[in-house]
Amino acid sequence: MKLNFQLKNGKYGYKQGVAFQGNPVLSVYYDGADDMGIHLEMTGQGCRLFELHTSINWHELFYRLVYEYEVNITRLDVAIDDFVGYFKINSLVKKLKDNEVTSRFKKARHIENIVIEGGETIGHTLYFGSPSSDIQIRFYEKNVQMELDIDVWNRTEVQLRDLRAYVVAQVIADDVLPLGEIVAGILRNYIQFRIRRRQIKIKKMAFGSLLVELFGLCST
Amino acid sequence: MKLNFQLKNGKYGYKQGVAFQGNPVLSVYYDGADDMGIHLEMTGQGCRLFELHTSINWHELFYRLVYEYEVNITRLDVAIDDFVGYFKINSLVKKLKDNEVTSRFKKARHIENIVIEGGETIGHTLYFGSPSSDIQIRFYEKNVQMELDIDVWNRTEVQLRDLRAYVVAQVIADDVLPLGEIVAGILRNYIQFRIRRRQIKIKKMAFGSLLVELFGLCST
Numbered sequence: 481m482k483l484n485f486q487l488k489n490g491k492y493g494y495k496q497g498v499a500f501q502g503n504p505v506l507s508v509y510y511d512g513a514d515d516m517g518i519h520l521e522m523t524g525q526g527c528r529l530f531e532l533h534t535s536i537n538w539h540e541l542f543y544r545l546v547y548e549y550e551v552n553i554t555r556l557d558v559a560i561d562d563f564v565g566y567f568k569i570n571s572l573v574k575k576l577k578d579n580e581v582t583s584r585f586k587k588a589r590h591i592e593n594i595v596i597e598g599g600e601t602i603g604h605t606l607y608f609g610s611p612s613s614d615i616q617i618r619f620y621e622k623n624v625q626m627e628l629d630i631d632v633w634n635r636t637e638v639q640l641r642d643l644r645a646y647v648v649a650q651v652i653a654d655d656v657l658p659l660g661e662i663v664a665g666i667l668r669n670y671i672q673f674r675i676r677r678r679q680i681k682i683k684k685m686a687f688g689s690l691l692v693e694l695f696g697l698c699s700t
Numbered sequence: 701m702k703l704n705f706q707l708k709n710g711k712y713g714y715k716q717g718v719a720f721q722g723n724p725v726l727s728v729y730y731d732g733a734d735d736m737g738i739h740l741e742m743t744g745q746g747c748r749l750f751e752l753h754t755s756i757n758w759h760e761l762f763y764r765l766v767y768e769y770e771v772n773i774t775r776l777d778v779a780i781d782d783f784v785g786y787f788k789i790n791s792l793v794k795k796l797k798d799n800e801v802t803s804r805f806k807k808a809r810h811i812e813n814i815v816i817e818g819g820e821t822i823g824h825t826l827y828f829g830s831p832s833s834d835i836q837i838r839f840y841e842k843n844v845q846m847e848l849d850i851d852v853w854n855r856t857e858v859q860l861r862d863l864r865a866y867v868v869a870q871v872i873a874d875d876v877l878p879l880g881e882i883v884a885g886i887l888r889n890y891i892q893f894r895i896r897r898r899q900i901k902i903k904k905m906a907f908g909s910l911l912v913e914l915f916g917l918c919s920t
Contacts, residue, residue, distance in 0.1 A: 573814075576814045576816065576819055577814060577819045577821065578819055579817075579818055579819035580819075581816055581819075582816075583816045585816060586815070586816060586817070587813055587814065587815055587816060587822075588813070588814045588816055589811060589812070589813050589814070590811070590812050590813075590814060591809060591810070591811050592809070592810050593807055593808070593809050593810075594793075594796045594797060594807065594808045594809070594810060595806070595807055596796065596801055596802075596803045596805060596806060596807060596808055597799075597806070598799055599796055599797045599798055599799035599800075599801075601797065602807075
């Protein structure tokens, strides 16, 4: 298979780069300092492009990355997409304010967009952790963000860095758990939504049902 | 007066820079392409530093910048600080959701931080306009942002770019209006908060009283 990569500018301290089909969503950077090697970057769209043009699956890719190439993984985003509407993001916000959430995070950040004419709220995002921390968990309305005419598309996204990214990459490489279970496991470990101050397994149930909806696993 | 500037790295395409007393809040960048001249950057703290070390006031500085040096102003932030609590930022959010706001902006964005243990909301920010647009207006709780033990410190900040920044710089240079009136005028022009769907001059009243509280005028 001949792959079409086009030259582009460098980034992250690398002097040069190439983008697959000229599209920066799937790029490789090189020509940095002696110990910098090369840097592969794939956004969410880059992951879809990769799936289109290769026959290997994600498990196989991660196996090669972790065990054959022994790469250094600086960031890995894994996500669950919900097209059914198992929960509303605003109802998670309400649970937070009602003190019905237990978490390893100390603070959460809620962002809502308001249409001034009419006063309607059209998008909710809920963050746990800061963008630069080792782990950030984001709940957001992908349909609103992308201005799509779809009733429900809620994305639950876990952004991992460095050692945490590597550990999850290894679990994917080992193929011991389905991707959805990995994400659900991280979520259960970090955030528990309770009902009436008595902890029940709502989170587990919700994400258990969500596994079939698993859509994206991306390394960006 | 001998001013102490220390060398630092370049930025914005300028190869070199100096920082006043080695503090990057007040920096000058130079050695760019032939037509790039030099670039002065002052953050809010840089403005305070400037006030400490010079005898000229803001009107005089802007007069020189606009009419003598004929500079190109790419960004200018002007702000009103409220230590009294003329309004709560959350009550502005409520007005938006109750459809009691008229604005030249189409959308607003509300951000709130929630302490997970207890569910308390500890900081509200309200944005009109995007960070990259010609004008953005921000309402935020400065005491929360800076983790200060002050009951009330609400900042209303107008961030202007390019031509809009230049026009306001000219008004300051011409010294025809107090700074507070300039900011209040911009706010009245862009956002009107109404009571019970009947437009009254609440905004004008609130910001009129705020003029004495004027704290910062910054070019960053």
